Amino acid sequence: MSINIKIEVFEGPLDLLLHLIKKAEVDIYDIPIAEITEQYILYLKNMEELNLDIASEFLVMAATLLEIKSKMLLPRKKLQEDEQVEEDPRKEIVQKLIEYKKYKEFAEQLKMIEEQSQIYFKPPEIIDDIESKDVFFKNITLENLMFAFKKVIEAYERRTNKKSIIDENISYDEFRIEDKMNYIVGLVEVYKRIRFTRFFEEAKCKLELIVTFLAMLELIKLKKIKVYQRENFEDIYIEGQEEEWQNQIF
Amino acid sequence: MAESDFLKELGLSENTERIKGIIESILFAVGDGIEIKELASIIDIDLKELKSIVKELSADYEKDNRGLVLIEYNNKIQLATKPEYSTYIKKILKPESKQNLSQAAIETLAIIAYKQPITKVEIDEIRGVRSDRAISTLLERGLIKESGRLDTTGRPILYCTTDEFLKYFGFKNINELPELIELKLENEEE
Amino acid sequence: MAESDFLKELGLSENTERIKGIIESILFAVGDGIEIKELASIIDIDLKELKSIVKELSADYEKDNRGLVLIEYNNKIQLATKPEYSTYIKKILKPESKQNLSQAAIETLAIIAYKQPITKVEIDEIRGVRSDRAISTLLERGLIKESGRLDTTGRPILYCTTDEFLKYFGFKNINELPELIELKLENEEE
Numbered sequence: 117m118s119i120n121i122k123i124e125v126f127e128g129p130l131d132l133l134l135h136l137i138k139k140a141e142v143d144i145y146d147i148p149i150a151e152i153t154e155q156y157i158l159y160l161k162n163m164e165e166l167n168l169d170i171a172s173e174f175l176v177m178a179a180t181l182l183e184i185k186s187k188m189l190l191p192r193k194k195l196q197e198d199e200q201v202e203e204d205p206r207k208e209i210v211q212k213l214i215e216y217k218k219y220k221e222f223a224e225q226l227k228m229i230e231e232q233s234q235i236y237f238k239p240p241e242i243i244d245d246i247e248s249k250d251v252f253f254k255n256i257t258l259e260n261l262m263f264a265f266k267k268v269i270e271a272y273e274r275r276t277n278k279k280s281i282i283d284e285n286i287s288y289d290e291f292r293i294e295d296k297m298n299y300i301v302g303l304v305e306v307y308k309r310i311r312f313t314r315f316f317e318e319a320k321c322k323l324e325l326i327v328t329f330l331a332m333l334e335l336i337k338l339k340k341i342k343v344y345q346r347e348n349f350e351d352i353y354i355e356g357q358e359e360e361w362q363n364q365i366f
Numbered sequence: 367m368a369e370s371d372f373l374k375e376l377g378l379s380e381n382t383e384r385i386k387g388i389i390e391s392i393l394f395a396v397g398d399g400i401e402i403k404e405l406a407s408i409i410d411i412d413l414k415e416l417k418s419i420v421k422e423l424s425a426d427y428e429k430d431n432r433g434l435v436l437i438e439y440n441n442k443i444q445l446a447t448k449p450e451y452s453t454y455i456k457k458i459l460k461p462e463s464k465q466n467l468s469q470a471a472i473e474t475l476a477i478i479a480y481k482q483p484i485t486k487v488e489i490d491e492i493r494g495v496r497s498d499r500a501i502s503t504l505l506e507r508g509l510i511k512e513s514g515r516l517d518t519t520g521r522p523i524l525y526c527t528t529d530e531f532l533k534y535f536g537f538k539n540i541n542e543l544p545e546l547i548e549l550k551l552e553n554e555e556e
Numbered sequence: 557m558a559e560s561d562f563l564k565e566l567g568l569s570e571n572t573e574r575i576k577g578i579i580e581s582i583l584f585a586v587g588d589g590i591e592i593k594e595l596a597s598i599i600d601i602d603l604k605e606l607k608s609i610v611k612e613l614s615a616d617y618e619k620d621n622r623g624l625v626l627i628e629y630n631n632k633i634q635l636a637t638k639p640e641y642s643t644y645i646k647k648i649l650k651p652e653s654k655q656n657l658s659q660a661a662i663e664t665l666a667i668i669a670y671k672q673p674i675t676k677v678e679i680d681e682i683r684g685v686r687s688d689r690a691i692s693t694l695l696e697r698g699l700i701k702e703s704g705r706l707d708t709t710g711r712p713i714l715y716c717t718t719d720e721f722l723k724y725f726g727f728k729n730i731n732e733l734p735e736l737i738e739l740k741l742e743n744e745e746e
Contacts, residue, residue: 127470128495173495216492223469223476229535230466234452235435236459236585237533238397238445295707299714302673302703306716324707383621388644391623391637395645397587408647423621431573431616433581447581454578455585457598 129177130216132159137213144213147206149188153181184209291324296331297340304341304356312354385409385416386423390445399442399529439532440539467503474500475509479531479543483513483524501525509534575599575606576613580635589632657693664690665699669721673703673714691715 126132136155142148157178163170187205204210303310315328332354335341342355388409393400402420406413420443424436427448434445447455467475474497477489489497504510508530515521527540537543578599583590592610596603610633614626624635637645657665664687667679679687694700698720705711 125469127473128493130494171495177494212492212494216494219473219476219480219492222480223473226476226479226535227467227469227472230472232449234449234456235437235446235536236452236455236581237447238394238584238587291707295705295711298704299673299707302714302716305703306672383619386621387619387623387638388641389623390621391641392644392648394584394624394635395637396648400648404648408644426621429573429577431576431580431613433577433579434584445584447585448577451578451581454582454598458582458590458594459585 128171129156129174130213131220132156132174133177133209134213134217134220144217145210147210149181149185149206153178153185156181180209291327293327293331293334296328297335300328300331300335300354301340301356304354309353309355315354382419382422385411385419386426389420389423393436393443393445397445399439399444399533401442403441405443437533437536438538440529442529444533467507467509468500470495470497470500471503475504475527475531478504478510478525479527479540482526482540484526485516485522485524487522489525572609572612575601575609576616579610579613583626583633583635587635589629589634591632593631595633657697658690660685660687660690661693665694665717665721668694668700668715669717672716674716675706675712675714677712679715 126135133152133156136152136159137144137147140148140151140155142152160170160174160178163174184205300315303315315332332341340356389405392405392408402416403413406416409416411419420436426432427435433448433451435448437444437446473493474489477492478484481488481492486497486501489501501510505512508528510525510531511528513524513526515523531537532539579595582595582598592606593603596606599606601609610626614628616622617625623638623641625638627634627636660683663683664679667682668674671678671682676687676691679691691700695702698718700715700721701718703714703716706714
């Protein structure tokens with residue numbers, strides 16, 4: 117008899133045994149152990165001939181099958197001697213096979229789902245570093261910012277009768293162009309566009325006015341700020357140089 | 367007045383539409399499952415209301431002009447592509463982005479899914495072979511995870527399935543799994 | 557025949573809707589820009605026809621119930637979330653930055669926003685309490701910054717708000733703020 121066994125890959129001895137049982141079309145609860153053992157060993161021999169590595173588990177199973185086979189050949193003890201029905205030597209292996217079969221069938225279902233369910237997911241968005249510097253607070257909105265301001269101003273005005281806080285400062289007779297330049301640049305940075313007169317409203321003396329004006333001229337020279345007027349006699353505005361002011365209304 | 371009722375209705379439904387948009391944008395950005403509860407707190411909306419909007423949204427996606435579906439598992443929702451358009455996606459995505467599991471891995475997964483939490487020794491016992499490689503593949507794919515240790519000699523690691531597993535196979539939660547298997551097996555025996 | 561023309565029309569428009577769905581699913585799965593040419597070859601459709609469908613699709617996304625937009629650049633198209641929903645997305649993608657500002661910090665921020673540039677002494681004066689901690693919190697959070705020094709005794713540091721502050725409240729520039737507050741305060745007094 118020519119051996120024409122297609123060498124399939126089996127996941128393990130249980131997988132192979134299930135295959136042989138199915139092929140032999142026998143009842144799993146009543147395995148013809150001699151026949152199945154023979155086929156099992158034949159399969160291992162075929163694997164050997166093909167120089168396939170045989171996992172040790174396959175060999176252990178071969179030994180187990182041979183042991184069951186020899187047990188099956190022993191004459192059965194009489195039932196009268198013992199109340200208990202003697203165990204079928206195949207019982208353990210059958211239980212194992214049945215349990216394994218259950219999971220194998222479930223695995224088959226999973227495989228089918230895997231092949232059919234062709235859905236794809238999208239990788240999550242990565243928020244870059246620049247954005248991650250953003251801060252978010254749960255409890256702060258423009259509304260409560262205004263409310264907070266209104267409250268503190270009211271409280272302040274109840275405490276004092278003064279309108280201007282700047283007046284509280286003691287002016288010092290040393291106004292430096294450098295400081296005024298920083299001051300102007302700071303303001304321009306904050307407000308982007310400021311009325312020219314704004315810089316002089318807070319001046320406390322003539323000297324300060326002059327120093328401020330000089331600082332402004334210096335900044336214009338350094339091209340740090342722009343001064344412009346839409347029409348004669350209209351307000352003069354100061355703006356940061358880097359601003360795209362052409363795009364604005366003026 | 368009927369008119370004001372109508373306007374109120376209109377306002378509410380406009381709001382619903384906007385919330386759908388918000389949900390979509392969040393799910394798109396996250397690219398993963400998100401708990402419905404968390405979503406409700408982010409949008410600052412009643413959980414019950416959100417659930418009903420999610421249901422509507424899910425139905426919206428069924429239209430032909432939509433390429434996405436809303437999947438649900440473990441009280442999470444996630445966006446995914448429509449299965450019927452997968453042929454087109456396969457054409458552009460690299461094949462390795464979706465590799466089917468080996469027989470050993472899928473058997474091991476089946477056992478873990480059914481018997482979780484379970485140790486490697488128990489899995490080996492059921493399969494009749496060692497499952498080391500299958501387990502490490504499944505861990506790598508994020509389909510299973512370690513979940514504590516058993517209180518016996520050697521304190522072996524216990525394995526269980528992940529949300530990724532539910533998502534991958536389209537199960538809503540792990541509880542429905544054993545029932546599904548049992549049901550299937552019974553039907554086959556008939 | 558007019559009837560068959562009508563049916564043909566109908567068939568075509570159904571097909572258009574389906575192609576929209578296919579485009580959406582591809583863009584979603586890819587999660588990046590894709591060349592329109594490549595898209596046309598994947599869907600196996602005329603480039604001109606695709607471009608007109610993409611245009612329609614882009615308009616579809618403008619509806620309220622959509623959370624995505626179709627962006628175009630370099631003959632590529634890509635899906636992105638709608639900018640107006642970004643606050644929600646940031647809430648979930650960066651949960652660690654969800655913090656509350658203290659009342660002291662809010663008050664201090666309000667004063668600086670309105671009166672900038674302003675010194676710590678002036679802030680303390682208005683609040684009636686020391687604002688050191690509030691100021692350092694605001695500096696840390698990047699909502700305020702130092703902007704030079706005042707020309708008086710001790711040359712105290714001046715504080716002003718940052719671009720971050722503008723971004724957070726959605727202002728284009730700081731000029732909008734005092735006017736808004738003025739308006740609001742007047743309205744409240746009415």
